[in-house]
Amino acid sequence: MKLSHLTLTLATTPLLSASPTPAYPHPSRSKYPGLDILAKRAGLLYFGTAIDNVVLNNTQYTSIAHNASEFGQVTPSNGQKWMYIEPARNVFNYSMGDAIVLPAIAHRQLRRCHNFVWHNQLPDWLTTGNWTKSELEGILENHIRHEAQHYYGECYAWDVVNEAFNDNGTLRSDIWLDTIGPEYIALAFRFARKYTRPGTKLYYNDYGIERINNKSLAVAAMVEDFLSREEPVPIDGVGLQAHFTAGTSPGYENITRVIEVFAEKGVETALTELDVRVKLPDSSEEMVQQAKDYADSVRACVDSESCVGVTVWDFWDTVSWVPDTFPGFGDACLWTANFTKKPAYYAISDVLRGD
Numbered sequence: 001m002k003l004s005h006l007t008l009t010l011a012t013t014p015l016l017s018a019s020p021t022p023a024y025p026h027p028s029r030s031k032y033p034g035l036d037i038l039a040k041r042a043g044l045l046y047f048g049t050a051i052d053n054v055v056l057n058n059t060q061y062t063s064i065a066h067n068a069s070e071f072g073q074v075t076p077s078n079g080q081k082w083m084y085i086e087p088a089r090n091v092f093n094y095s096m097g098d099a100i101v102l103p104a105i106a107h108r109q110l111r112r113c114h115n116f117v118w119h120n121q122l123p124d125w126l127t128t129g130n131w132t133k134s135e136l137e138g139i140l141e142n143h144i145r146h147e148a149q150h151y152y153g154e155c156y157a158w159d160v161v162n163e164a165f166n167d168n169g170t171l172r173s174d175i176w177l178d179t180i181g182p183e184y185i186a187l188a189f190r191f192a193r194k195y196t197r198p199g200t201k202l203y204y205n206d207y208g209i210e211r212i213n214n215k216s217l218a219v220a221a222m223v224e225d226f227l228s229r230e231e232p233v234p235i236d237g238v239g240l241q242a243h244f245t246a247g248t249s250p251g252y253e254n255i256t257r258v259i260e261v262f263a264e265k266g267v268e269t270a271l272t273e274l275d276v277r278v279k280l281p282d283s284s285e286e287m288v289q290q291a292k293d294y295a296d297s298v299r300a301c302v303d304s305e306s307c308v309g310v311t312v313w314d315f316w317d318t319v320s321w322v323p324d325t326f327p328g329f330g331d332a333c334l335w336t337a338n339f340t341k342k343p344a345y346y347a348i349s350d351v352l353r354g355d
Ligand SMILES: *[C@@H]1O[C@H](CO)[C@@H](O)[C@H](O)[C@H]1NC(C)=O
Pocket: 029, 032, 033, 034, 035, 063, 067, 068, 069, 070
């Protein structure tokens, strides 16, 4: 199935006049019309969510996920990763990506596409091959060319390279670094520019870079290097994943300061995978702290000229990646397992409304 090449709809004003003004306006509806509606009023391009393929059979889930008043942007959590897209060499399968991208197009939600290059979720044929440098460069170009062309014009942004740095600011040892060398990152960005529609935002995306530290400074130095070369390496943005823990989140000042560092290097930013986990069992105190941490993070983006939008890494606790990855932690999302909106949802709305 080939996607139609719709032009990117960067809808600015949502349709607020679709129904006549009710005689008795519902106060909570007018105060909480949806996160994306409020985000656009606050000057952001979108408020979005990641969507996972495993829950597409749940209509309660999909009706929120594709409600453009809540989420003006979606990111496939898994469906566009290498192991699903190219499960055998030069065999491409877009069904998991399309299952999220096609309904998002229909609902006029922007797409952040995720991702071309990562050290994780790679297919066995790729990780067990004993590739030469030039073979692996060819595999990289072929993968980016096919996936970029399939989603040509359909992605506001692509996460071109994901999680390439260690916490201490050195490059992570993986198949890409170990076979191609540090230039694999620049190479991936050049391939991405070559095969995506002009204007597609090309992002470097990572975790642990939401404050000034050795890792974020290394990413900033990479951006500076890329853009100052005689033939600049095309990079448009840095994605701050923003996977936080209630009570130890970096907070408003740390986030705005590091966003400013990236802006000075000449790139836009976004919070691309925001969630705030709590220690289980959950408590009302923790929900209050979680709400504060979500709200502070969103406020940091709103107040930063270069930060274009916020994406939560799924909105429903039941499908959050947190409990599997951080045993003893959970309840990281904006909606509870029974689809009730948490205090954090209302706290974010209040920030976006400027309260
Ligand atoms: C979409 O979300 C908004 C905000 O929560 C809500 O008011 C509206 O009813 C939802 N629309 C649908 C079709 O569920």
